[in-house]
Every structure is written in C-alpha cells, then in structure tokens.
Amino acid sequence: MRVDALPLASEFVEHFAAEGIEELYPPQAAAVEAGVCEGGNVVAAVPTASGKTFVAELALLTADGPGLYVCPLRALAREKFEEFDRLPGVDAGISTGDFDSAAADLAGKDIVVATSEKVDSAIRNGAEWVDDLACVVVDEVHLLGAAGRGPTLEVTLATLRRRAPDVQIVALSATVDNPEDIAEWLDAELVESTWRPVDLRVGVHADGSVRFDDGTDAAVPVDTADPATNPDTEVTAELVRGAVADGGQALAFVRSRREAEALAERLTDERLPSVVDAAGASDSGDGADGPDAADATHERGEDAGMDAAAVAEEIREAGGTETGDRLAEAAAWGVAFHHAGLSSDHRALVERAFRERRLSVICATPTLAAGVNVPARRVVVRDQQRYAGSGYEWLPVLEVHQMCGRAGRPHLDPYGEAVLVAGDEAGRTELWDRYVTADAEAVESKLRDPAALRTHTLALVATGFAASQADVLDAFAGTFYASRTPNPDLGGDVGDAIASLIDDDLLAATGDGGIEATALGEQVSRQYVTPDTGVELLAALRTVATMAPEHVTELTAFEVICDTPDMVDTYLGNAERAEIYQFARSHAAELTTGMTEADDFEGWLESVKTARILTEWVDGASVEELVESYRIGPGDLESRIERAEWLLGAADALAEVLGVEMPALASARAKL
Ligand code: ADP
Incomplete structure (x- = not known):
C-alpha cells in the first residue's frame, strides 16, 4: 500500500516522502485496513520502530476536527510535538507544565500533545476544548497496568469518551499478552503484529x-x-x-x-x-x-x-x-x-x-x-x-x-x-x-487500588461529573477495569472511598443521599494533588496557624510539602542520619511535626532532608554543592525542585481556603 493512495492531501504525501515514507509498513497497512483513516477506533499492538507514529499521524490528519496525542513522558511529548509541528499547515500545541490550569490556550490547535496527567488536570480545571476533539491517540497504552498513572489514563479516557461520544480512539501498545482486552474496552479493531523493519x-x-x-x-x-x-x-x-x-x-x-x-x-x-x-x-x-x-x-x-x-x-x-x-x-x-x-x-x-x-x-x-x-x-x-x-x-x-x-x-x-x-x-x-520464549505480561487494571479510587472519586465529584455514589459508579463503568471484570461491583469500594473522603472533609453529604465537594476538596482536585497529600498539607497548615509567625520560615514551607506522598523520597544513608537528626532538633521550632510526633519517623527524617536541600537551594547553594553534600544526582535535585514548585502552589491555594497566613509558601516558590 502506498502513501499516495491514502486519503491525504498532497502536501502531506510530499512531506512523508521527504522523510522516506512512501510505502506503508505491513502493520501500518493493517491499521489503514482497520479503518484508522476513516474515524475507526484502532488498537495497534506492534513492536518498537514499526512505525507507530505514522499510524498516529494518519488518524490525526484524516480526523474531522482537532486531535489529542497522549503520551506518558514529557521528553517523549516534546519529541512528538516537534514532529507534528513540522507537518505542513498543522498548528500543534504542547501541554506538560502547570497542573492547575485548564490550558485554555490549546483550544483552536489542530493537534495537542500532552501527558495523561496533564489532560486529567485540564479536565479538572474546566477545559472545554476536550469536548471538541475528533481524535485521541494514546501512546504506550499498556501503561494502563501501571500503578498510579494507569488508573489516571483509564479514567481520563472514559471521561473523554463520555464527553465526546463520537471521538475516534487510536491506542498504540507494546506487544503485550492481552491487546484484545484493550481493543474490546475501546470498541476498537485490533492490529497485532510482530513485524519489524529490521530483523x-x-x-x-x-x-x-x-x-x-x-x-x-x-x-x-x-x-x-x-x-x-x-x-x-x-x-x-x-x-x-x-x-x-x-x-x-x-x-x-x-x-x-x-x-x-x-x-x-x-x-x-x-x-x-x-x-x-x-x-x-x-x-x-x-x-x-x-x-x-x-x-x-x-x-x-x-x-x-x-x-x-x-x-x-x-x-x-x-x-x-x-x-x-x-x-x-x-x-x-x-x-x-x-x-x-x-x-x-x-x-x-x-x-x-x-x-x-x-x-x-x-x-x-x-x-x-x-x-x-x-x-x-x-x-x-x-x-x-x-x-x-x-x-x-x-x-x-x-x-x-x-x-x-x-x-x-x-x-x-x-x-x-x-x-x-x-x-x-x-x-x-x-x-x-x-x-x-515467554510472552509479555497481560495488562491488568489498577483502578481498584483504594488510593486510586479516592483520587478519581474526588475528581469526578469536584468537577461536577458526579453528585452521588451512583454517578461515580456510572463514570467508572466506562473504564478498562469495568470492561475487564465480569461483575465489576465497585459499589463497596467506592462507598469506602466516599466515606473516607467525607471523613477527611474533602467531600460532604448533601442530605438527599447526594455528595458534593467541599471548598477544600475542590481545591485539592484542582491543584492535582492526591487526596492523601491534600490531607497532609491541610493538617500541617493547621499546625502552622498555631505557630509563632517568626518561626514560620521557608524551611517550614518545605517541610510542609516534603512530608507528603506526592513528593519523591530522598534516600537517607546511615552516615547522614545523625546529622539530619541534629538538624531537625536545632530547627524544631520551625517544623510542623515534633520530634516525637511522627508516625513514620524515618520517612519524616527523609522529608526533613529534602526540605533542607531545597532550603539551601533557595538560599543560593549550587547544584554542585548540593550534589556533593547530599549524595544525590543533579536529576534528583531537578525533580524535587519541580515537585516543590507544584506542591508549594497547592499548599498556598489550600492555605487561602483555610484562611491560614503563610507568606513563606509564596516566597519560597518565587525563589525556586
Ligand atoms: P515506533 O513504532 O517505535 O513509534 P516510529 O514511528 O518512530 O516507531 O518509526 C521508526 C522509524 O521508521 C522512523 O524513523 C520513521 O520515519 C520510519 N518509518 C515509519 N514508517 C515508515 C515507512 N512506511 N517507510 C519507511 N520508513 C518508515
């Protein structure tokens, strides 16, 4: 099958020819036969380098409206964005940054490239451009099986399909054991191949x-x-x-x-x-x-x-x-x-x-x-x-x-x-x-994990997609989990999630059997932190409110955000332990957790270490000094700074809802 025989404008045919793509690879031809150029849902489970990007481009270019390309990694998102932006006459956009925005500037783009977390957060923040999508391509869809991001991907896809029922879904997967299950979930034709361009x-x-x-x-x-x-x-x-x-x-x-x-x-x-x-x-x-x-x-x-x-x-x-x-x-x-x-x-x-x-x-x-x-x-x-x-x-x-x-x-x-x-x-x-000789593992949903259910239940209620337990179950009915489970009785688990969110003051019962998000719950969802992190932040902020203002420093701000599940752990070696302990003791007045109060003392000491690193960073220490003193890699420092920026913003938004004054949050953030 030749590219010039496809329903593509001549400038695209020329563009692909210039890239050496004139004759379709067999899996690409199979995707065309499965309807990828005609708006059909397709799952392609094919090896690396067998030309999945071209399949994505075919779907996006032949779709009757804007397209979204969802991929797991930011580095990958950039690579794809650059590739799509080179397509003649195509206006591509990329969204991988801030979590608390609807990314409204992406409305009107022909193709948007984003991570699944970013799409999820844009939806939580009221993005309306998702309703206009004609085509969604999901790269590395086998990550459905990954804890944490897998549930986000399946719930996001279910939501997108509910909001734009005619949207074309094209999912690209590594060769896994059960691609037919993914195809069945997405009502898609399956293209499965082990063909590779090089033996x-x-x-x-x-x-x-x-x-x-x-x-x-x-x-x-x-x-x-x-x-x-x-x-x-x-x-x-x-x-x-x-x-x-x-x-x-x-x-x-x-x-x-x-x-x-x-x-x-x-x-x-x-x-x-x-x-x-x-x-x-x-x-x-x-x-x-x-x-x-x-x-x-x-x-x-x-x-x-x-x-x-x-x-x-x-x-x-x-x-x-x-x-x-x-x-x-x-x-x-x-x-x-x-x-x-x-x-x-x-x-x-x-x-x-x-x-x-x-x-x-x-x-x-x-x-x-x-x-x-x-x-x-x-x-x-x-x-x-x-x-x-x-x-x-x-x-x-x-x-x-x-x-x-x-x-x-x-x-x-x-x-x-x-x-x-x-x-x-x-x-x-x-x-x-x-x-x-073994086949790769089957992809299995991780949605039933209580933390995942709490996160996505809160998001559904906070965004107004659900106002009762029945609504939440209805939304989950479109997930990979529900399609894979013969009797996906999530009622008990979702009930538990709702009860725990009410306990945490993130949801409230409305009296008529309904539920709504509290102002705190709404902010937790918008800021894209997990409910568990939200709860930790709120508890710490309430402590801050009882502290003498002169003790509330940037170190306090960093300790507040570092002792949450959304911050990455920093390894604390035995040799360092005593020193960090001493540090915590000498700064006890500035910390929200007392030396004898931590439930998980080791975990808390690790977060004190992260907070100390970040404090030194905003005080002007160089990457080299920090890498040297704390035996972390430059990449570790980068990822902590990035998370700190996000979490300080989230803590600041929650402090405002609580009415807690904590200027150190904004000042620390400005210096990062
Ligand atoms: P992957 O399946 O890993 O996403 P890519 O889409 O990146 O693979 O394709 C791998 C390489 O193969 C790219 O350099 C691409 O330009 C090239 N390629 C894809 N399809 C064809 C084709 N039909 N003919 C020639 N080269 C192709």
Whole structure:
C-alpha cells in the first residue's frame, strides 16, 4: 500500500516522502485496513520502530476536527510535538507544565500533545476544548497496568469518551499478552503484529557462547577467571566491543545507577574504536587495507576523535558537576551512562549524540528502555534483576522485551541483536524460559487500588461529573477495569472511598443521599494533588496557624510539602542520619511535626532532608554543592525542585481556603 493512495492531501504525501515514507509498513497497512483513516477506533499492538507514529499521524490528519496525542513522558511529548509541528499547515500545541490550569490556550490547535496527567488536570480545571476533539491517540497504552498513572489514563479516557461520544480512539501498545482486552474496552479493531523493519534475534550468553532464538550459536569467549573482575561485566564488555568493532552501536542495561557508571568507566578502558571510525573502515569495503582506504579511515578516525571530544565539550557546557565531568570524560571515549540521577539536559544530550552516532555505547538503567528513541545494533542486558526494597526481583518480561526491542536501526543495521548475560548453563535455561520464549505480561487494571479510587472519586465529584455514589459508579463503568471484570461491583469500594473522603472533609453529604465537594476538596482536585497529600498539607497548615509567625520560615514551607506522598523520597544513608537528626532538633521550632510526633519517623527524617536541600537551594547553594553534600544526582535535585514548585502552589491555594497566613509558601516558590 502506498502513501499516495491514502486519503491525504498532497502536501502531506510530499512531506512523508521527504522523510522516506512512501510505502506503508505491513502493520501500518493493517491499521489503514482497520479503518484508522476513516474515524475507526484502532488498537495497534506492534513492536518498537514499526512505525507507530505514522499510524498516529494518519488518524490525526484524516480526523474531522482537532486531535489529542497522549503520551506518558514529557521528553517523549516534546519529541512528538516537534514532529507534528513540522507537518505542513498543522498548528500543534504542547501541554506538560502547570497542573492547575485548564490550558485554555490549546483550544483552536489542530493537534495537542500532552501527558495523561496533564489532560486529567485540564479536565479538572474546566477545559472545554476536550469536548471538541475528533481524535485521541494514546501512546504506550499498556501503561494502563501501571500503578498510579494507569488508573489516571483509564479514567481520563472514559471521561473523554463520555464527553465526546463520537471521538475516534487510536491506542498504540507494546506487544503485550492481552491487546484484545484493550481493543474490546475501546470498541476498537485490533492490529497485532510482530513485524519489524529490521530483523531481531535474541540470545543468552553463557560459557563462552551466545545461543540465539533463530537456532544459531556464536562463540564469544571471555576470560572470566580473574577473581578481581565481575564475570558478567567482562562478558558485557566483550559483547559491546564486538558490536562496536563491527561498526555498530551498543546499549548495555544494568540494574543501578552506580553499576551504569561503573560499567561506563570499565568500557572507557577498552579504548573502543569510535562509531564513525569503524563505519569509515567498513564503508571502504574489501579494499580496506589499500592505501586510499587507509587514508580515508585515518581521516575519519580523526573526525571521530573530534566528534567525541565535541560531545564531551557539550556535556561540560551543559553543567559542571562532578557527575557531568565523569560523563564528559567517558564521552570523550565514545561511552556514556544514562540514569535518572543525570540532569535532564545531560540525558537529552546523551540520547541525541547516540542517535547521531557520535557515541558508541550507552550504559543505562532499565528506565531508558521505556523512554525515548535510542536504537542500537546490539543490546546487552547484563542484569535481569533489580533491587526492590527488601531484595532483588526479576524485571517484568515486558520491560526486558522493550530493552531487546531497541536493537536494530532501520537503514543502518543489517539486523538487531539482543543478548542477555547469564552466569552459567543453568542461568541460560532460566533466562531462556523467563524472557526469550515467554510472552509479555497481560495488562491488568489498577483502578481498584483504594488510593486510586479516592483520587478519581474526588475528581469526578469536584468537577461536577458526579453528585452521588451512583454517578461515580456510572463514570467508572466506562473504564478498562469495568470492561475487564465480569461483575465489576465497585459499589463497596467506592462507598469506602466516599466515606473516607467525607471523613477527611474533602467531600460532604448533601442530605438527599447526594455528595458534593467541599471548598477544600475542590481545591485539592484542582491543584492535582492526591487526596492523601491534600490531607497532609491541610493538617500541617493547621499546625502552622498555631505557630509563632517568626518561626514560620521557608524551611517550614518545605517541610510542609516534603512530608507528603506526592513528593519523591530522598534516600537517607546511615552516615547522614545523625546529622539530619541534629538538624531537625536545632530547627524544631520551625517544623510542623515534633520530634516525637511522627508516625513514620524515618520517612519524616527523609522529608526533613529534602526540605533542607531545597532550603539551601533557595538560599543560593549550587547544584554542585548540593550534589556533593547530599549524595544525590543533579536529576534528583531537578525533580524535587519541580515537585516543590507544584506542591508549594497547592499548599498556598489550600492555605487561602483555610484562611491560614503563610507568606513563606509564596516566597519560597518565587525563589525556586
Ligand atoms: P515506533 O513504532 O517505535 O513509534 P516510529 O514511528 O518512530 O516507531 O518509526 C521508526 C522509524 O521508521 C522512523 O524513523 C520513521 O520515519 C520510519 N518509518 C515509519 N514508517 C515508515 C515507512 N512506511 N517507510 C519507511 N520508513 C518508515
């Protein structure tokens, strides 16, 4: 099927042709046959890189009105926004920022890109543009199964469909075990395919060889006898070295930030040939050892060195922290690490440089697998387990499949290869059964979680969509949960949620069996904090009202917002514990929780640590100083500052409803 045979204006056909899209990939053709250009609901469960974005564009461009593209990550939202904004004559908008607005400026856009949380919050704040939508595309719809954001996605989609009953829904999913359940929920045609533009083979390394799922074996002997080295790391280094020597790029996944950095350091010792260098050598073909070819290779080699040096320089320019310096040092050898502790600028830089083939290897934590587009020739999954509170647990099959799916760059690689590293033959069998031949998990709703029910019940009532328990149940009838559960008797659970919200003074009974949101409940919903956070904020603000005004400082403001479930926890090491304890004691008069009052003392001490970091930040400490003193990454500081800005705004709005004077909230926020 050809693009010029589709119901698209010629300028779009030309635009796609310029991007190399003229003939549809098989899953794209299947989506067209399923009605994606005719307003039909379609669920496409297809592998990474099989051209889902084009399917989205087809739906959005052929829809009879404005479209919304919902995606989980902000970095991804930006990527897609830029792509849609390049479409000729299309006015695209993006909304990922403030949570307490209706994003009214998005009315009138042809295509809006937003995270599901942002769409949810815009609805809570009265956005009317959602009623006019002709098409909604949901990317990564398998995240329905994620705690927290999954329920938000399903309730938001149910609400959108209630408000705009004719809206076309196109949902894009990774290959999961039950895409038919998602299709059934959305009354959609299912397009399911394992087709990929580049062949992928997946294998497991043990005892000096990789056994692949296409029946082949490859000898990759590694000397793992040296007790001073980690055998899995040595195997990983060898697999990476082989891919790069062959002109490819590699992604190596390990379990933690520290491991990612350590592996990057180990790989710089390899003195890998740079990607450009190796590509030069293989471009020159069989005559590679002739004098001309050698010259060409030599020149490219120099370019490669310069390129790596340029990446290192860009990294240094993007922020001088100790982590940044280490990243730059590794990048000079074509190697990078990538994890949530890196600043977002550094993360974006690493991703881009890798896509531009200016880096040979990224050593990453599993988060990269679900993130932006960074395909590689070879993917090595060194660790298949991750530390989870009390011990190691296996990564979900879906996550490992997504890592493996990163292998193979269209037009650049003849094939993609993913290798899981096992310690021995028994490990090989285990990994083979667990990941190579196994299907990804089924997607299951998490809506029944009491915290999720409280959040969405309050939102439905506060926005006026529900004025009774029956109305709430009616709204939930359109969710994935209800469609998946034969007798989705949520009555008892929703009743419990309503009773607890009334106890918390966020909802009130109206006497005639109805319910309404209190002024506090309405504000909690608008500010987009969870009811649990709302309750914590209100309790702390009531304490503030009893404190002497001179004791209510910016530290108080930060403690108020940090001791809530919506702030991210900050790890408190044993060595720091005593110091933070001393800090809390010496500032006891400024804190809303007394030293003996905290229900969860450890958790509270952690929030005091976060509050202290944020106080030093607004007092002018540099990223570098804070990273150094508190052993957090620049990315950790960024995420806490961002949340603090949101939560201080929420606390300020709630203080106003309560009639509590707390100028420190606004002053701290202004300085962030
Ligand atoms: P994903 O399915 O992971 O979202 P993308 O939509 O990003 O994949 O597509 C991956 C790459 O394939 C992009 O570079 C895109 O331009 C290219 N592509 C998509 N469809 C086609 C096509 N029909 N012909 C050629 N290239 C295509």
